[in-house]
Amino acid sequence: MVRDLRTLAHTHFDLLVVGAGIYGAAIAWDATQRGLSVALIDRGDFGGGTSANSMKTVHGGVRALQTGSLAELRLFVRERRALSRIAPHLVHPLPFIIPTYGELTRSRLIMRAAFEFYDLLARDRNNSLDRSLHLPPSRLVSRKECIALNPAIAPEGITGGIVWHDCQMHNADRVVLSFVMSAVAIGAVASNYVEATGWLRDGDRVVGVKVADRLNGNSFDIRATLVVNAAGPWGEALNATLSQATSSSRPPGFSKAMNLVTRSITQDHALGGLAGSRYLFVAPWHGVSVVGTSEDPFDGQADSLRVRETDVSAFLREVNRAFPAVGLRLDDVRLVHRGLLPTADHSGRLLLKQSVVRDHRADGAPGLMSVIGVRYTTARGTAERATDTAFSILGRTPPACRTTDIPLLGGDIPNMAAFVAEATEETADAVDALTGKRLACSYGSRYHDVVQTMKDDPSLVAPLSDSCPITRGEILHAVRHEMAVRLADAVLRRTEAGSAGHPGRAAMVEAARVMGAEIGWTDDRREREVEHAEQDYRLDP
Template sequence: MKRDIQRLMEEEFDLLIIGAGIYGAATAWEAASRGLSVALIDKGDFGGLTSANSLKTIHGGIRYLQTLDVDRMRESVRERRALLKIAPHLVYPLCCIMPTYGYFLRSRPVLQMGLLLNDILSMDRNWGLDQDKHISRGKTISREECLAMLIGINGNGVTGGAMWTDAQMISSERLLLSFILSAEQAGAVPANYVEAIEFLRTSHRIFGVVAKDLLTQKEFEIHAKMTLNMTGGFFNHVMKKAVPETSCRPIQLSTAMNLVLRKSLLPGCAAGVLSRFIYLRPSKKPYKGTRILFFAPWKEFTLVGTHHRPYYDEPENLRVTAKEVNTFLEEVQHVYPGGAIQKEDVSFWHKGFLPMDGVNGKSGEVFLTKHYRIYDHEKEDGVEGFMSVIGVKYTTARGVAEKTVNLVFKKLGRKRIPSKTHCTPIWGGEIKRFENFKACVIERKVYELSPKVLQYLVYHYGSEYPNILSYLEKNPKWAELLPGSEEVILAEIVHAVREEMAVKLSDVILRRTSLGAGGHPGEACLKACASMMADELGWSKATKEKEILETAKLYTLTQ
């Protein structure tokens, strides 16, 4: 996969997608797989903003039963099953537990009924899945069993525990990229670091954009029969450029922040734990409330979230401050006193945008938007050739993409081609019986690579892992590990540049490999990666140093 600006300039596409987060990536694959010509652009890297903010969980929607939102729960079950099937190397079952308490909605009997209802409503959750991807039935456990599994939590009032199974991604970044690689193989033309700076428009029709290649500063036109706004937190900005007269209400933004802890608090099991918080109202009168914090094991780390706050600034000014991290950390420490969590344990943080419907004036809590929206601007504003999508959840991106492309076919006047993305493996997903596949690869011990390296390659590249090994035939030295890593080899850096459109050091560190996903990978690692990329891309010494400084800055909090 290579940046092909010339094709973007020369072709007229059926569909131009602006925004390459998980919704844009899934829609590009959906449309290309159904025979449409597709262009996908983003002013940053693929998945570089909100889609990078994740607890790595694929939710089956059990929490929606609290409000009896069965439709949303069923949608989540279907999409979790689809991701387990089409990306078996990247998505796997995850055991979850929530302590029960004596009071009504969180009591053990009530949650036991909820688990039973969840099992009944998701009876098809394992259809078509390999045995090692099956989602188990829920159950309740005793207080003693719960506290034994959640060593260190605040046990006051705990009466037992509710256990169920959801799913987790080994890498949300690689999953998103695999959708784009699949789209490219089906004929789509993706390009990162290309910004839509102006829309090509008559009074009643949009037929593309004026784009700017941010790597060369060159401006050019991209022509398309349909243009799709999937820019997430930048939705309002794009609408002002495209359809300033729109009747669509601007979205209100909130931020969602998760912490990465460099310690394994809950090996093998995620937990939703009750937290108590105090909100100081504008009247200065305190409000005492409760919410659930989610602790998810991930590699040697623990992910904790989510801290939601309303956001009123411009989206490009999004920052993570030391104050907000410390405030959230204090709440985490109270919930998990036995974890001995210190400031030094916070190795990284994720923050992104979610649409909200407002703020609870009593508690200060954000009312998150519950349902995605697909806008047809011919219907809404009388402007043909333009649509917008607002997503709310990583898990359901594929399903929303299917509905969006259904509407695109209708707008183009084409006979709709049925979607098969719910059962078609994405790039790297051509695997049956994943655990057997992984064991066979490790047993072969190719190129004298360690079992840990081979396991990493299988998890991150799936059935396409031989692509990485092919580099070792050309240069055996590329089998060496990056400084400070026990998993990532030099060949992956070369592959990321040559075949995965990595053009900045942060692309490789954060989104093509897992080198920096859990925290700063170390100066030696940054220098080694930058040197390899410099050789591939012809960077000057000044450019290399600039890339190192910019990437290191991502691990520094704003004061």
């Protein structure tokens, strides 16, 4: 997969998707699957905006029990199952535990009844799934077991606990990338660092976008019969340049969301704890923990989003209320994910519950539709609805959607447990067992491509540093085959080098050396790339 700007500039597409987060990527995959010619662009890297802010959890709708929204619950069950089916190497079961208390609404009796009802509604959660990825039913545990499994919470008042299973993404950034690469593999044209700067019009009709290549400043046009604005919080400003009417798809407000990557707090279970009336969660992930989610009203433009030390400190105080035995401090935070989530009210406090798919013909802008996503888990389902809408606008009969069953690139794995064991054994002559397992879980059935790169040049087997086990070969593979064009792309979103925290200066420098040798960076450019990547680990002034 390489940047092909000439094809973008000289092809008339059926569909141009602006914004390559999880929603835009899923739309590109579905539309290409169903036979449309598709272009996909993003002003930054694939999945580098709002989609990068994730708890790594694929939800099954447990929270919908609180509101009694059974339709929402069923949607999440279906979408969690679909992601597990099409990307089994990137999605795996994770047990969660929350405590029960003496008060009626959180009592053992009520919680057991609620989760038994959930299990009944989610009884098809494992249909057509690899048995090694099956989710067991929930279970009520004793006070003693709850405290043993969730020692981070205060023991006072606990009467027991509930354990249930959701799913966790091995690498959320590679989930987005897999949608993009899968679309490209069957004909879509995709490019990162291509920013939509204006509209192409034929009368009132939108017929494409003016774009700028953010790597070299060159400008050109991309033409399409239909443009989908899936640019998340950046989409509002783009639509506003058309007419006031197109802002009808704008959410009333936005919330500044934040998840923290911290030192390890829990090894096996995701832990739930109460901060006031709200549950916070801590999930184990790659030897660290992910803590979330903070949500605060936001008033400003998407580019003005800032997370400062005071923001993180305030959230840590809330986290320590929920998990007093942990005592997290600012220096325990390894990485801060931040992003803007759409809200249903102007205050920015009530998160939007349902994705929006808007055909702007009704707003006097034919040729344009907007998609506003709300949850990572439901992106595929919203993409199906958006693609159906696109076919309707194009005046074509939509073929059946197959994205619930067709594996993403690397996901053609009938038994994940057996696959990992076989991959570890097959790669033993090239890499150690831990590296072999990581390659199997990151690249799925495509791990052979990375291993072959290392076999062709054995020096690429070496890790980036003594403290960072990611190999030089993984960085080079990201450049050659996954459109990593900046150091942060490779370190944060193609490999696990920096996704769990700063990999260390030596690893950054070595990764820049490997990339620079392939791309042709000067010494000065390598230094600038390291500095640019370092900014992701700093809080805003």
